[in-house]
Every structure is written in C-alpha cells, then in structure tokens.
Amino acid sequence: MRTWYHSWRAAIRIARRDAWRSKGRSFLVLAMIALPIVGVSAADLTVRSAELSTEQSVSRSLGTADARLTDPGMGGAPVLQSPDGNNYAPAEDYEDQPFPDGDTDLAKALPAGAKALEDRLSQAKLRTAHGLLSTEIRELKATDPMVEGMMPLVGGRLPEKPGEVAATAHFLEESGLRIGSALSARGLDREYTVVGSYELPGALDTNQVNALPGALIDPLDKALVADGMPGLSSDTTLLATAPGGFTWNTVQEMNAKGAVVESRAVALDPPAESEVPLYQKEGWGTWEESTAAKAAALAAVGTVVGLAMLEICLLAGPAFAVGARRSRRQLGLVGANGGDRRHIRAIVLAGGLVIGVAAAVVGTVLGLALTFLLQPVLEDAMGKRFGHFDVRPLELLGIALLAVVTGLLAAIVPAITSSRQSVLASLTGRRGVRRSSRVLPVVGLVAVAVGASIALYGSTMTDQFAIVAGGSAIAELGIVALTPALVGLFGKFGRVLPLSPRLALRDAVRNRGRTAPAVAAVLAAVAGTVAVATYAASDDAQRRADYVAQLPHGAVSVMLPEAGGREAPAVRETVQRLMPVDVRADVDRISVGRASCSLWDDDKDCGYYEVVVPKPNECPLNLVDPARPEEDPAARFTKEERRKLADDWRCKSGRGPGIMTDGGLLVGDEKLLTVLGIDDPQAAAALAAGKPVSFDRRPVDTGGAVSIRLVTDRDAAEKAVNAGKDAPGEIKRLDVHQVTGEPNSYGVDLILPPAAAKAAGMSTVPFGAYYSTDTMPSSEQRQKLDGELDNTGSDVDLVVEEGYVSENSIILLSLTVFAGLITIGAAGIATGLAQADAEADLKTLAAVGAPPRVRRTLSGFQCGVVALMGVVLGSAAGVLPAIGLRLTERRQQHDWYQQALDQGWGPGGVPFVPVVVPWATLAALLVAVPLGAALLAALVTRSRGALARREAS
Template sequence: MKNWYHSWRAAVRIARRDAVRSKGRSFLVLAMIALPILGVSAADLTLRSAELSTEQALERTLGAADARMSDAHSGGVPIYQSPDANNYAPVGNFDDKPWPEGDTDVRKVLPAGAKSLEDSAGSAKLRTAHGLLNAEIRELKASDPLAAGIMTLVSGRFPTETAEVAATTHFLETSGLSVGSKLAARGLDREYTITGSYELPDALKSDQVNALPGALLDPLDKALAADDLPSTETSTTYLVSVPGGFTWNMVMQINTKGVTVASRAVQLAPPADDDVPLYQQEDWAKSYGDGGAADVAALAAVGTVVGLAMLEICLLAGPAFAVGARRSRRQLGLVGANGGDRRHIRAIVLAGGLVIGFAAAVVGTILGLALTFALRPLLEDYMGQRFGSFDIRPLELLGIGLLAVLTGLLAAIVPAVTASRQSVLASLTGRRGVRRSSRVLPVVGLIAVLLGAAIALYGSLLSDQSILVAAGSAIAELGVVAMTPVLVGLFGRTGRWLPLSPRLALRDAVRNRGRTAPAVAAVLAAVAGTVAVATYAASRDAQSEASYEARLPHGAVSLIVNEAGGRDVPQARAAVQKNLQVDVRADVDRAVVGNVNCAMYSRDKGCGSYEVVVPKANQCPLWSTGSEDPAEKFTKAQRRAFSKDWRCKESSVATPTDGGVLVADEKLLNVLGIDDPAAAKALSEGKVVSFDKRNLDKKGSIGIRLITDTEAADKAREEGKEAPGAVKTFSTHQVADGTNAYGVGMILPPAAAKAAGIATVPFGAYYSTDRLPSSEQRQKLSGELDRTGASIELHIEEGYTSENSIVLLALAVFAGLITIGAAGIATGLAQADAEADLKTLAAVGAPPRVRRTLSGFQCGVVAAMGVVLGSAAGVLPAIGLRLTEEREERAWYEQALDGGFGGNLTPPDVPIVVPWETLGALLIAVPLGAALLAALVTRSRGALSRREAT
C-alpha cells in the first residue's frame, strides 16, 4: 500500500512539473476539457435555478393564500379532481345523458370564517402610444397580503382607486407608455392612470394590466355589449385563506358543490393515489403516468451527447498526451534505467491526464459558476421567468468535475500504454523504431461499416422503427472512425502528384498516424453529424417549399375587414395605399342578403346568406352521400378512382367568402396575375368570371341562391333537401383549368350584382406592389389600421420562407470551428513532434517560407481528410431517415385513398436534397481557411538548438 501510494505520488509530481514546463500543450488540453465542463456546469446551474420547488411555485400562483377555488362549470354537479386541481371530471356516467354545464357561485361555497380575494382575468385591446395592443386585464387587489408573491412591484405602486391601473414592464416597453401615463381601452371612453409597473415572476414577457376588482372589466363589458361586440370572456377565481389550511378531506367535500380547490397543504403533502377518487375511475390515465418513456428518452439523449463529447475530447486530447510522452521519452527512459518498470511509466503518463483533468474540472466549474451568476438577468429574460434561487448542487457539480478527470484519464490511456512498451535504450537514444498499424482494427471497422449500413438500410426500407436508422448510422460511423488510420494511408498515395510542401505534409501525416488519425476522426465525427442534420433539414425544407400554397402572388397584399356594414373599409384601404408601394389596387365587396349591417356568417334575425348552386352532375359523389359512410356505399376501387375525379379536387387555400364570391372588376385579375383578355372583357360586359367549373350548369351559367331564412335552410339541409330561396342566374366566362386564383371562386361584377338585386357592402381590397414593404412600413401601417378600430385581416405574400437557413449556417460554423480546432491541434503537435525534421530542412538550405507553407499544408491536409470522410459518412443517416419518412407518408396516402379522402391530397414527394452550400463551405472554405490560418500564425524561422548530450 505504501509503495503504491508513493509511486503514484511521485508520478503526479512528475506530471505536474511536466505540465508546468510545457505550458502551451498543457493549456491546449486543459482548454479542450474545461470548455465542455464549463458548458455542462453552467447548464446544470441554469436548469436547477430555473426549476422551482413546490413552495416557490405555489407562492407565484397562490401568493400567501391557502388555496385557489375555481368554478368547474359543471352546474353544481359533484366532481372528482386531482390533487393539483389540473384535472377533474363530474361524478357519474354521462354517456347517455347531456354533459353537465353551468356556473356555480363560488362565494357560497367558501368555508365559514374564510378570508377571500377575488381574482378575475380577461383580455381587451388597449390604446397605446402606437395604436392598439391586445393585453390581458387582471383585476386583483395586488396590495392585499393574500396576493403577496403573485406580482413583483418594480416601480411606483399598485392601484388603490378604480381610476388607477398598474402594468407589467413588458407592456410598458411594448406600448411606449410609462408610469404616470393615461391608458384607455378600445370601446371605453374613460381613462386610467398608470401608477406603477410590476412583473409576473413566471411570465416576464406578459402584456398585462392590473386593476381593482370591477374597475375595468365590468365597464368594458357593458360598453362592448352596447356596441353589440363580443365580451372579454372574464374568468374569476378566489384566493382563500382558512385557519389550518385546506386538507384533502376538505377539498373533496368542496368538490361535491362543483368547485375545484388548488390547496397548498395538499400539494405539499399529496395523498396516495388510492385516496384520490378521480384516479379510481375506469379508463382514467394519470397525466404524470406517461412520463417514464419520455424520461428514459431524455436520459438516453443526454447520455449520447455526453458520450460523443467525451469521445471528441479524447480523440483530440489523446495525441497531445502522446506527443507529450514522446517529448519526455528521455525522462521516462531515465525512470526505467533507475529501476522503474512499465507500470511506473504508465502511471506517469496517466498522471498527466489526471493532473490536466483535475485542473480542467476546477477551472471549468468555477468559470461555469461565475458565468451563470453574471448572466443570470439575461438568462431569466431569455427564459421568460425568474429563477427560484441560485441553486448550487455540490454533488452534481462534483459529478461533472469527475467527468473531466475521467476524460483526461481516458485520453491518456493509449499514450500511456504506448510509452510503457518502448525499451529503455530506445527512450534514451530518442529512436522510435518501426511502428506498424494494427491489422485487426481496420477489419473490425469494415465489418462495423457493413453491419451499420445493413441495419440502416433495413430500418429505412423494411422496418417502422426509425431508431434502427440512427443506430445503424452510428455503428457505420464508428466503423469509419476505426478505419481512419488505413484511410489516412490511402490518402497518402496521392502525394506523388503534389508539389514539395504538400507532399511533405501528407507524408508526415501518414507516417505519424498516431496523432493524425485521432484528429481526422474528431473532424470526421463533427462533420458527419453536421452533414447529416444539414442534409435532413435541407430535404425537409425542399419538401415544405414544394407543398407550400401561396395565398397571393409574390408581393401582393390582401385586406379583409370582417365587420358589419364595412364602415371602416374605405379608411383601411387608404391606409394601405398610403404606406405601401402600391402598383394596382382592386377594391372588393361582398354580397349581403337581408340587413346590410349584418356581419359575415351572422345568424342574427334578419341576416340571411347565399350559396353557389352546384349542379348535381358536378357534385363529388363522395361528398353527396348524405349521412351514409362512403366506405359502405362505394368499393375501395371506386373510392380510389374518385381521388382522380375533377369533381373531387379542392384547393387548400381558404376562400375569402362563401363559395369564394367577390364583387370586383377586372383590376382584381391584374392583382391575381391572371392574364386572360377574355375574362377582363367578360367582366366589363357584366358577366361572371368563374375559376371552378363545377359551378357551371349545362348552359354555361352560374346560379346563386339567396337565403333569407337561415334556420329553414339548415333544417332542409339536414333532411337532404335544397335550401329554400330565390336563385339568381348569371352569364359566365369560365377561365381555363389550372389557373391559380388563390382561393377566389368567382368574380361578380358590380353591375351584375346590382342588376340581380343583390346588395353589396365594402369588404376590402387586393393590391399588387412594386416591392415587399420594409419593417418600418409594416409597423406604421399596423398602427394606422389599429386606429380604425376594425377587425382587419392583412396578408402580405412573401412566398415560402425557410426557417432552416440560420440552422444550416450555425451547423456549418460549428463544424468549421471543430475542424479548424482539430486541424490546428494536429498541426501544433506535428510541429512539436517534427522540430528536428524542420531544422534539418533549414540546414540543407530550404528557404524560410518552407516552414510556414509546410505548417499550412499540414493543417489543411488534416482538415481536408476529415471533411471528406465526414461528408461521406454523414449522408447515410439522412438518406435513411428520408426513405423511412417517404414510406410512412406513402402508407398514409394509400390509406387516405382507400378511405375516399384523396381528392384534396397530392401524392407524397419526399426529396433528398444535398445542401451544396454547406458542403462547399466544409469541403473548400474550411480546409483552405485552416491552412491559411496555420500558415499565418507560424514563424518562418525556428530557434537554433544545441546538439543533445549523449
């Protein structure tokens, strides 16, 4: 025991002294290990600090109250609830009875002697410095002790009078208002003074206004009701405090009145599942019972990431320890000459990994703590919630630190074994001897590549388990890593066609595969992952772009005002015309049956509707089966045939009105990009222009049925009859098939509508623009449209916008940094390892620039080999996953065809797209950049050295 302790103590002292002496190499390895530890420790601190304890979460929802009582809206019927009150169900079986509905007065259910505080919430559009902003309105006396902890006051004070409000800091920033400003709600004449700002600890980015109970929501609802507008849909709960708190028995007793209770005492000490009646109901699945699989998947993902990170570090740090051991071979030889055996040599090299790993653990953990503490405000703002506390878990940080020590030891294992096998004579004389590559490892790698490819192929073509694709790809990639030394040797055969400097660099890389292969493997792993994700993302992006259906031509704008009477339409039209670079403006109206002040789709008395008459011969048989199931009326072959029937084809672009009928002139054709002189002439002659030939009868006319009694029409449809109403017939021009009208079914000229006695009201406008509006133009336009007070739908067609461009760029940058870092490390080690060769070149008359160009080519060679191999290895998993998705989508499409739902679908198109921009940056720019960077930072002349004493 004493000998073991003293031998390791001496080994650690030697390793520490060697690390201090070789500061550059030691700092390089320390940084490689410490950076992941910094990131993991910072992530652990952030997640633990953001994770609220039960007490902290209850303080933010209950304040200082004992419970929150809410109406279950079950009409007072007894209910069962979960302990956290998030789930509940009425008592009894309602399969054959109406589901219980109705309100319950929670105040009548309050326990005797309880203190309560009303908490109401709604939403409304509030007038700001820029226009209108939809915000939450919360009526809660925030200054009451029961509400302490729900809102955090930032400045000023909470309201104490009905004419005062407080607002969240985010609302004030967004609205342009401040403490002391006046605030008004749309539809309400009175103003409120903002007395303070606050924040919600769980929702820092919430736009909310706080008022006293009854101060804002009630007057606003009355004003909206007077204008026949929808109410704010207020919900009310009660914060309640009773001596001793709410026990589970008290909660179940209150549940019998149709009221739920979120009790502090119950959530701090939940009852057993057997004591919760809700969990005993048949077919009840507890919400937290499904988390096991997700937890296992999350742990597997974390373990995979940690394992890959350790592999990456070991591949990069291992050569550094190998070079360190080689440069200390004389010292190691002296240890052997003085009686040390192989285990002592191994201990010294392993102690180097232990020392560097321990230092990296300390540095990484301390920096992670400091970084998290310094960035806490930014992290809270990014996550949108305040930390519960700065939660430091010593055992978790210790485990992360031990991971660094373990990584250092693993990286030093192979160099330790290699150093211990050298003879004392070879170590003292500096001779390396003949080194042969392993013959077994490439064979194992080839078998892994073939096996992994077979598994991935099986998973993509024959199995429904996509995990097989990932597993097979991972095995194949590890096989390529194992074959890296052989592949490096194959690259070396291309040196005969290269000039002097790149030929020397390539031969040096091949001759010293012990440091070249790990660096190439590290680059390979990083690039393979990047290429796989980039290929998959680019393929999904291409598929999304192909399936994207534009609502308008590129750059066009549509303005729809969904309000009764269309009073605000002229002002809204002018606002768009004023703020955008409009080329053509086409005003559109909508047809109205009955009262012209009726909103679209209104069911009020006096409000009618209309429908486009589709001749029976043009109706899709699948949709005209009434209440019958198409699967019972038609065979599978017939249902498949209907998917190709023109009568069963529909566009997924939403129509602006019933049947897509718009009242407009020929300008609308210009905006929609329809170049049809015959259609323009037909509109000028008062004819209808149709884009759906199903609406045409045998005479080439279109009929529109005017329905004055909507209830009678609904009843007739339920009986399978035609709705009652007069039918107006119009002469029609049918546009050629395949014309994209972007959801417009037909254009009804104003003259034709007037002649048929159909009333119209302004509906909006369509615009073609010279160019897409800037951000400033959009903001100004939104502000002006908000000032109209109307419900406006504005759409600016920008075409398909890829969301993966930033992802692909980030992946390319990440892989580039890993590649340059690994290549730089390999180059630095090569220079340290081949200093004698460089001095020999200088001695035989090589010009100074040879040293610089050789360094650049050494770095470029490693980067190029890793990028080429990684690109080839990364395409396999992406192709496998895309083939799997294609098979799944094909199966789903076939099922839809069999069910008769294929008329609205197109056959699946699952392309495999190679991101050539990303690959080009990796294959060309990254190796070239690495080579140039290495050449720039390398000195042209090396330091002179004396001949070593023998």
C-alpha cells in the same frame, strides 16, 4: 519502502511542472475539456433553479390564500377532480341524458366561515403609444393580503381607485407606456391612469393590466355592445381562506356542489391514489412516464455524453501526444534511472489527470459564475423567475468527474505509446519501427457493414427512425476505427503531388498514431454536420415545394371582416399611401340582412349567403343521406371506390390558401385579375361587360351559371342542415364565364362584378383591396403601415406575400462554421504534433540548403492534409444517416397518404419527400476549410527554427 502512492505523487508533480512549462498546449486542452463542463454545469444549475418547490408553486398560484375555486361549467352538477384540480369529470355518467351545462355559484360551495376574493380575467385591445395591443385584463384587488406573492410590485403602487390600473412590466415595455401614462381601451372613451407595474413570476412575458373589481371589464363590455361589436367573455375564480384550510375531505364536499378546487393543504399533503375517486373512474388514472420511456431518455442522454467525451478525447489525445513527444527525453531519463513502463504511463496519465482536474475546477466555477451573473437573462429567456439559486454539490461533482475521466481517457493512448518506446530511442530521439494494428481495421469493416445494413433495413423495411440512427452511428464508429487504414490509402496520391504536399502527406501516413486521432475527430465533427445539413436541406426543399403562396410575390391584400366594412375606404387609402402600389383592386362582399353586420356575426338580424354546388358536381364522399344524416357518407363506399373518388375532380381539395368568404367569392372588377397575375383577355372582357368569372367548375351548372343562396333565417337554416337538407333562402342565378386551364387564383374562385351584383338585387359592403407593388415592401414600410392600421381601431387582416422564407439558412451556416472550427482546431493540433516529430527532418532540410520558407510551407500542407482527409471521410460518412432518415420519412408519409386514400380523400397529392445534398455546405467544407487551415498554419509558423545542437552524451 516506496508504494504506488509515492510513484503517483512524483508522476503528478512531473506532470504539473510540464503542464506549467507548456502553457499554450495546456490551455488548449484545458479549454477543450472545460467548455462542455461549463455548459453542462450551467444547464444543471439553470434547470434546478427553475424548478419550484410545492410551496413556491402554490404561492405563485394562490398567494397566501388557502384555495382557488373554479367553475367547470357544469351547472352545479357534482364533479370528481384530481388533487391538483387540473383534471375533472362529472361524478355521474350522462350516456342517455344531456351533459350538464351552465354556470356554478362558487360562493355557495364555500364552507362556513370562509372568506373569498374574486379574480376575473378577460381579453381586450388596449390603446398604446404605437396603436392597439391585445391584452389580458384582470380585475383583482391586488392590495388584499391574500394576493401577496402572486403579483410582485416592480415600480409604483397597486391600484386603489376605480380610475387606476397597474400593468405588467412586459406590457409597459411592449406598449411604450410608463407609470403615470393614460391608458384607454378600444371602444371605451374613459381613460385610466397607470399607477404601478408588477410581474407574474411564472409568466414574465404576459401582457396584463390589473384594475379593481368592476372598474374596467364591465364598462368596456357595455361600450362594445352598445357600439354593435361583440362583448367581452370572462372567467371568474375565487381565492378563499378558511379556518383550518381546505383538506381533501373539504375539497370533495365542494366538488359535490359543482366546484373544482386547487387547495394549498392538498398540494402540500396529497392523498393516496386510492383515495381519489376520479382515478377509480373507468378511463381515468395517473399517467406517469413509463420505464421504457425513462430508459430511452437516459440512453439518449448517455449517448450524447458519450459522443461528447469521444469527440474531446479524439481532439485532446493528439495534444497529450504532443506533450509526450516533447518530453520524450525526460521520459527516457526516467527509464534510464530505473523507472519501468508503468512509471512512464503514470507520468503521461498524470498529465491527463492534472489537466482534467484543472478543467473540472475551472469549468464548474465558470458554470456557477455565468449562471449567477446571467440569471436575469435566463429568467427572461424562460419567461419565469427562478425559485432560488439551487446548487446541488453532488450533481456538480458528478459533472466535474466527467472532466477528470475525459482527461484520463484522452491520455491513455499517448501513455501506452510512450511506455512502449525504448530508453535508447527516447534519449536519442529515434522513434523506432511502428506497426499498425491489424485487428482494428477488421473491427472497423465489420462495424461499417453491420451499421450500414441496419440503417438500410430501417430505411426500407420499417418506419422507425431509431433503427436508422442506431445503424448510422455504428457505421460511423466503424469508419473511425478504419481511419488509420484509410489514412494509409491516402498516401497513394502522394506520387502525383509537388514536393511540399508530398512530404506532408508522407509524414502523415508514416505517423498514423498522431494523424489518425486528429482525422477521426475531424471526421466525427464533419459527419454530424453533413448529416444534419443534408437532412435540413432536404426538409427545406420539401417545405419550399409544399409552400402555398397567398398572393403573387410582393402583392398586398387587406380585408376587414367586421362592422359592415365601414372602415374599409380609410384602410384602402392608408395602404395606398404607405405601400409602393402599382395597381389597386378594391373588393366588396355580399351582405345579407343588416348592413352593419360583420362577416362572422351570427345575430338573428344578420344572414349569410352560400355558393350552391349542383348535386351532380358534389363529391359523393360528402353527400349526406337525408334519411340518415348522422352517418358518415364515406362509409357507403368500399376502399377501392374511395381511392378512385379521391382522384375525381369533384373531390379534389381547393387550390390556393382560401379566403374568408364562402365559395371564394369576391365582388370586384378586371383589376383584380391584374393583381393576381392572371393573364386572360376573355376573363377580363367578361368582367368589364359585367359578367361573373369562375375559376372553379364545381359550382357551375350545365347551363353555364352559378347559383347564390341568400339565407335570412338562421334558425330555420340550422334545422334544415341538421336534417340533411338545404338551407331555405332566395336563390340568385347568374351566367358566368368559366376560366379554363386552372390558373392559380390564390383562393379567389368566383369574381362577381359590382354591376352583376346590383342587377341581381344583392347588397354589397366594402371588404378590402388587393395591391400589386413596384418593389417588395421594406420592413420599415411594413412597420409604419401596421402602426397606421392599428390607429384606425379596425380588425384588419393584412397580408404581404414575401414568398417562401427558408428557416434553415442560419442553421446550415452555423453548422459549417462549427465544423470548420473543429476541423481547424484538430488539424492545428496534428500539425503541432507533426512539427514536434519532424523537428530533426526540418533541421536536415535546412542543413542541405532548403530555403527558410520550406518550414512554413510544410507546416501549412501538414495541417491542410489532415483537414482534407477528415473532411472527405466525414462527408462520406455523414450522408448515409441523412439519406436513411429521409427514406424512412418518405415511407411514413406515403403510408399516411395511402391511409388517407383509403378513407376517401387525398391530402394534396402524393407526398414529395426529396433527398437534397447541400453542395454549398460540402464545397465550403471540402475546399474552404482545408485551405483555411493550411493558410492559418502557414501564417502562425516561424520560418526559422532553433539551431541544432549535439545532445549531451
């Protein structure tokens, strides 16, 4: 008795033998199905391996310690915390009293019998082989058993003496140092020896240096303070062990003493939410991902997987059809020997099953092997070590089943088509009469209409991107369903074409069963590419329009806000020597108080200045009522008044990027105008005559002068400002030349000649310089300059204006290449199928005297026709979602702008949200890709086919 098992067993044997005979076609389909499996399985292994168990996570944070104590900065006041210690709040409400502030004595919070180890972190600039590098400094006795697992040793040993340090491997690589090198810090003459390297498993890209407690941070802090520079700030935590560990009750007892605790015992056995007082506090709770968010994430993943499977099926389906065409005589023999339609379908479906299983095995094995071999590369890319190589068989089995399902789905249409063919047609090679489906085009038209309507509604009536994306996806699927009918419309162009392309087009139209899937595959790939490319080009145009240059193109500026500008002359000369400088304009800044003060120094001996804006020129939206200084000034106006004031010249935001000094004031001469590209003879003449020049009319009073207030008493100034009054200080009034026309001054609003500053009795200190260049500085020049400036030991703010640099060019190129490869691959499959179908026609052409090159030419045009049809339809389908998304963004940004106007300020004018079609990308797809596909197909096709012979009767 024959059962379905025996039928499928025979079908699988036939399919396996056929796949082995047609190795090229089988490998192509296997590769198409296996590649996504490789990627998904590798991603699954990477994600699972990167996930840490609770024990592993705690070990990286605590080593072998039982807990880590952290100071929340509340002066020892009782706190409430979450079990992991990441969230905390005061235990009491401080609505009518000052909020607690100050340090907490962590040692007093420890329970009796506990042992503690201090872990202190700070940040400083260390000298390297290249210059200076901002580095995290850690003082922790790393040889203590409590630290085991936190800082695994890579080479050498851990520090054992005050003059020794260890460094992370990443720091040694960045700094150019190695074990045995001498290490010093900026501001400290003492040198330390690097005796070892280690890594932080959870942060491999961290630049960190470890020293013994008290060996580096305190000496460096004292040296910096003695040199007049800001000292170091540091954070100190305690690693602790105690008999019995730190239970949740122990943690709460320590919370009552003002300490926040990360406990190993609590992490391994967390309390219930009802036992966490913080979660019972009003306004607090646990924030987990909502069901809707999870459903949306699953829907997104499902959509991506579904589209990937659809793409593979569209590409692999014609390839299975090729096999069915080449095996039609074999399938006919099955029918002649008593096999019915289900046996024919089983044989073709078995081909999909065989290829799918092979692709599943190959893809999964390759995914495992690649992830294992590339583990160090993946860890470096993620910046953390794997917990362990985590292989989850059920997940990998599910991923592998996708390959099997995809193979079966891709073989369904060829199986049905082959089973419908009569035995006589299969044995004689006749294809019979094929009729196109009448239902599919109707379904496609409805889907296109519904999808386009949804996308139009989403882009014009709502701000929801999901509606536009969903409508566009429905419309694209509708176009895919319309593909057979659209292929038929292309046939009308055949009458104007020469012989070979006319034959190719007619063949494609007559055999839509093999042409339509390939065209649909190209359509899907090109539509996605065009959609992303259009959106990227539009976004790029918006970013280019919004880009604010800091200087004219190719210009250079260098500023030194610290140490009273004492290093400025040396820095100016360094830039002059290493850059292709044309014009150099030195600039100074006004100094109030001690000359050695930095620009940001808030010491009581360091004052500051203000460029005074006259009351009539101040924006009413910013005027504080002295009687009610806490009130928002804009609240005094109606919505209509705020909209009107937003367009007032007094309330418009400043032009340019802004500079460090108050009021955009620099002390300089007419050379600064040349570097800034401002061609104004009157302004140049005014500066040469010692008269200040203003590019902003707000600080200029009715008498044509500006006032500069010199503030020496910071405490009195702060009290006055808090009361809504002007800060006390001497005011210097200077006549200025007001520049008309509002040229782009790149944030420089007021230029004060040195002679005018001296005449007004204002002290100045060197600040930096501006440079125009003959040519754009090269990357090598920049690197050399950065190294030289690092060696000066100064905090230098260097700007080299390179202009807007597009970040999308590589994206557009990658998309074009991707779409081109998909297009050529799909067109090549369709061409192979066409050659299998048209073998008899080609032999007939040869018999009537057609030259051998006709075979090659016809093959090329067949491939080009499929590619061209797919690219044209895909380009049309891809523009729709991009336009819809951009229109939605335009509505959204205009709404934000209107809300800003309602509040009384306009963020830089009406938003510019253009829709730009990437014509270069479209041209490459419409011209280069079909032409390349045609040429490639023509080159790989033989001019002469096999000799015809009579079939055995």
